[in-house]
Every structure is written in C-alpha cells, then in structure tokens.
Amino acid sequence: MMNSTEEEYRGCEIMEKDVHVTFLELMYYLLPSPYESQEINHLTLAYFVISGLDILDSLHKVAKDAVVSWVLSFQAHPGAKTDLNDGQFYGFHGSKTSQFPPDENGVLIHNNSHLASTYCAISILKIVGYELSNLDSETIVTSMRNLQQPDGSFIPIHTGGETDLRFVYCAAAICFMLDNWSGMDKEKTKDYILRCQSYDGGFGLVPGAESHGGATYCAMASLRLMGFIEDNILSSCASSSLIDAPLLLDWILQRQGTDGGFQGRPNKSSDTCYAFWIGAVLRILGGFKFVDNKALRGFLLSCQYKYGGFSKFPGEYPDLYHSYYGFTAFSLLEESGLKSLFSELGITENAALAL
C-alpha cells in the first residue's frame, strides 16, 4: 500500500474519537468501490461499521429498524417440508451476490449460508437490540450440526471449504448468542481446539500449524464461551489442566514488540489488529496488566489516520478491518468516551449482555 505523507500523521497524540465517528458514518452511508472485492463479506463489513459506532458510543447514528430488516433479508429460510438434517446449513448469506430467491414452491435451491456471515448477522442484531428470540434459532443451530466434521472442526458452508479455528469460533459465538448449544458436539469441538495448541504455547489455525494471534484468540474465546475455562485462569491457579496456560502466557507476552505494538507471530512486524487478538486473549487470561499500555497506545496512534480510521502498519492508509480492531484495542486500553468490551465476542459489553 502507498504511504501517506508525514504531514498527515504529525500531531496525532490523542485518540481522535470524533474523527473516527465521522469516518464510520461515511462508511455507513457508502462503502467506497475498493470494498467491492470484499462484497461476499458484506455483512462482516457492516458489522465493523455498526459495532465500531457502538464502541465509539455513537450507535444513535444508525437507523436501527432499517439495519434489522436489512440483516434479516439475508437469512436463509428452508421450505416448509425441508428436512433440517439434509446436510445443508440454514443461516445467513454473506451478501446479495451469494443469495438467490427460492423457487415457485418456496424451496430454497441455491442455499449459500455461511458461518462467518451468520455470526456477523447475529452480532449486528444483538448490537442494535433486536430481540433474538424472534429469530428461528432452532433452524439455525439444528442445521449447523451439518457443518461439524468428525474431528470436531467446522466447514463454513455446506458445499465445502477449509476447516479451521475461525469457523469453530463462529459456531461457538452463534451458539452463545442464541443461547442454544445443540448446534454442536461440544466435547468434539473442545478436542479439536486443544489439538491446535502448539509446542510453544500459542494456537495454530489447524493442528500442526504455526501459532498465530488470531487463531489463539479463536481458541481461547471459544473455550471461554463454551464454559470450558474460567475467566481469569491465571489468578485462580486451580489452573485448568485443559490447556497449558503458563506456556500460553509465555508465548503471548512475547508478542509485544519494542515499538509497543503486538505481532501475530514471532519475528513478524507489529500490526494494529493484533492489539485486539492478543490483547483480548490477555484479558481473558487475566494478564492484561502485564501489557505496556503506554507503548501500545503509542503504536496505535502511529497507525491512526488524520481523517479517521487505523491502518495495519504505521504511516499507511486505513481500512475498515484494521480500524475496527484499532477501536476495540483502545477500548481494552480503557480510553475515555469508549464503551467497554466483551472480549470473547469482540463487541461492547452492553450489546453482549443486552443491557
């Protein structure tokens, strides 16, 4: 990516909340055309915008009813006579280019429901205060079982796809938010997650893969949402023997670099988004107090853009994804004016606990 001029960064010593709100508002009204290549993740992009506004305590900028009906328009509705064990998943489509109307008999022939889109859809509904009991959650969770593989992992869509911890996390977050765990075999899921812990303490996206900040978040947040580990396991040294917590702590504390930012893997550059992925794991473990807050804040500010948003690396142009994880990181740092975060879901506590 191109570097922006030095002038655009000079003087960023505070977190410019109001500028970020304006940035997200612009995105809410129209996502610029470079985002079309991410069109398939339209609900995820919307999630970043809407949840971002919530973290910045500006949810009033959003037309909640319009958001609800738009999100619900992506839901896959099986025909009346559909067998929910037909191998398909009836959740939410990611975007309009993956969604096709049912045939004249109301049968959904082209069902492209996706786990990540379903997770984002339900999160958005929760954020804007939609009563989730109005959702046909039985259909979602019952058919979600069709996606779980014999090894406990999940494919994201019934027509196939790669299986890894990202979709395990989506499945766990969906069950948690809908308060219905019949969507998965929890024991199998747990075993799969545990097999992803590497020799160095972190978790890889699949068994055998290199430890990775995002994967470690997916693992720890899932185990927590599933109730297999307690909050703050470092201090309650009853120490769940489930995971090797000391080894994980050892790995994760080494992710803060000399520039103050967090890296996703050893000997990689610091990157805005890992301030959340790593920071949230530390919060879950009860180890956030070991973070050099001031240094992390300094790194994040070097990625803050003059006209709002955050970039991946210092001095680059911002994008929605890194902006969102910049906001969540500032919430973990307890920036004033920002709402506090429910780390396991990555949304505000108010939204997660329906306050």
Next chain:
Amino acid sequence: MESGSSEGEEVQQRVPLRERVEWSDVTPVPQNDGPNPVVPIQYTEEFSEVMDYFRAVYLTDERSPRALALTAEAVQFNSGNYTVWHFRRLLLESLKVDLNDELEFVERMAAGNSKNYQMWCDALLCSFFHTLHHRRWVAEKLGPEARNNELEFTKKILSVDAKHYHAWSHRQWALQTLGGWEDEPNYCTELLKEDIFNNSAWNQRYFVITRSPF
C-alpha cells in the same frame, strides 16, 4: 476461450460483456438490493455487469465453456465469492476440463491475489483461502501426480514470502495427503540458513519430525 486463459490482459482492455457477440443471447439478472440497503457498496460498472451475467448462467445452470470463462472473470473481481468458485468446480466436472490447466489458472489467481492478501490477511476475511481451497479440490482429483506441483507451488509463494501462513498450511496439507516428506527436512534447513529467525520454518521442522511417517 477455455478456462479463462487470457484474463491478465483482459482487465486492461476489457470489452463489456453486453458488447460481446457470444453473450448477446443472455439477459443479465440485476442484483436485488431490496428497498433499504444498509452500508451499501459503491459498485463499479464492471463488477456489477460480471455478477449480473454470472447470476444469469448460474440460475439457468448453464454448463458451457463460456460459463467457465465467465467464472474466471467473476473471481477476478470477487475472489472470495464461494458461490462462483463452487459453480466453477461443477463446470470443471461437467466439461471434463484438463485439471492441469486449472492448476495454472489458480497459480495466476494466487499471484494476482497476493495484493489483496496483504491487505486482508487476517482472521476471518481472507479471500485467498477460497483460491487455495479450490486448488486443494483440483489436486485431490489429480491424485498423487499432483504432489510435486503442490510442493513447487507453495515453494514459489514461500520464495516471495517465507512466512506466508496459508502457503504453509497448504504445504502441510499436501504432505499429509499426497506425501513427499523425504525432502522436507532439507527444505526447512535451507530456509533456516537464509533466515534463522524464520519461525514458520522452525514450526515446519517440528511438524516434519513429529508427523512424518519416516
């Protein structure tokens, strides 16, 4: 045109589909965004047009060479679109396309994709995954003969970015599914000689030592 061979140049001097003779009998199906779209995307004209024609062939389930060429154009614009990739696999099967050509197509896609990958490499949003998942499908169909292809393909990506997470993951899959473990310890050593701090190579070394059948 088979399997969308010349799309590299096509992006530069693209003739709109509506002006192409071979598409004159097809009526595009426009996207239905509903009455109140939220967080709308400012689509370019090319993007909308390709997806409108894709919808048309997808809904009529047209298993033709031109449909195959169209999916190649569509994944260029929308590389994460799993519906397009899935339809492409159905077409490859119906049209009995030589899958070795398809491996080349994926390679060009992966190269063109890497910019996108840089931007969205993280967590949930990696369209690169779909490209590799597609490649996995092709390689599985080809069977053991694909082994060297897959190991060379990942080597090529790793020569540009030695810590490319998804290339390593594809390589581990290829080793476990197609074999080829014999040279892997040497490959790890080679990479570690280039960069002793390459943690991905250390991880691979651990992977080989603990999982290789030898």
